[in-house]
Amino acid sequence: MSSTQKDQHGARSQRSQEADKPHRRKREKTYTCDECGKDFTVKAKLKRHQVIHTGERPFSCDLCGKSFSWMESLKQHQLIHSGVKAYSCDQCGRAFTQSGHLQKHLVTHSGIKAYSCDICGKTFSQRGHRNTHLRIHTRHDVYCCEQCGKYFTTDTQLKQHMFTHTEGRPYKCDLCEKTYKSPRHLRKHQQIHTRKRLYKCSYCEVCIYIVILSF
Numbered sequence: 001m002s003s004t005q006k007d008q009h010g011a012r013s014q015r016s017q018e019a020d021k022p023h024r025r026k027r028e029k030t031y032t033c034d035e036c037g038k039d040f041t042v043k044a045k046l047k048r049h050q051v052i053h054t055g056e057r058p059f060s061c062d063l064c065g066k067s068f069s070w071m072e073s074l075k076q077h078q079l080i081h082s083g084v085k086a087y088s089c090d091q092c093g094r095a096f097t098q099s100g101h102l103q104k105h106l107v108t109h110s111g112i113k114a115y116s117c118d119i120c121g122k123t124f125s126q127r128g129h130r131n132t133h134l135r136i137h138t139r140h141d142v143y144c145c146e147q148c149g150k151y152f153t154t155d156t157q158l159k160q161h162m163f164t165h166t167e168g169r170p171y172k173c174d175l176c177e178k179t180y181k182s183p184r185h186l187r188k189h190q191q192i193h194t195r196k197r198l199y200k201c202s203y204c205e206v207c208i209y210i211v212i213l214s215f
Helices: 003-020 042-056 071-082 100-111 129-136 154-163 185-195 206-213
Strands: none
Touching: none
16 A cells, blocks of 8 residues: 555544544533523523513503513413414313413313322312312411301302302293303303203213203
């Protein structure tokens, strides 16, 4: 082998060895949050993050005055006022303005209750529902029925409960004149007439109506 060939062979060998070495990326510049120490590779993302610490909410809704830290959060909120509910549940037909709300709702159909109360053992499909339930035990932000002393975590739940203490059934179905104590029970009953089923039985159609008619 000539000296020229040896030089060419040596150069190829060196290039081959370089190619076999792991690729080393240049060290990315990081931007660190002074408040919590979290690192970001893009300065704009750091600025977006820092709003969490400042509490700044420069974007407000023209219709209700609610304010938000980010423009995209405002846009999502405004869908509530538009009435557009583009995300619907295949199982019960309930519609939502945001995909994330639909995903949370779908857990209720799965039957999975991964969140349990450490105090009484009651299980929930969503963490937020479990956390709300805990207020019953702590007596923090709860609503009490003056007639029976039962506690509720929201004012709406208390109002629904109060119908159990009344004898009247003021809510009447326009189609069959059946009466109910609360508007919620009336709405569930009316699903029979519209065929918008709230509960889909995986075995038979009859079970759907038995559940609704039991109110």
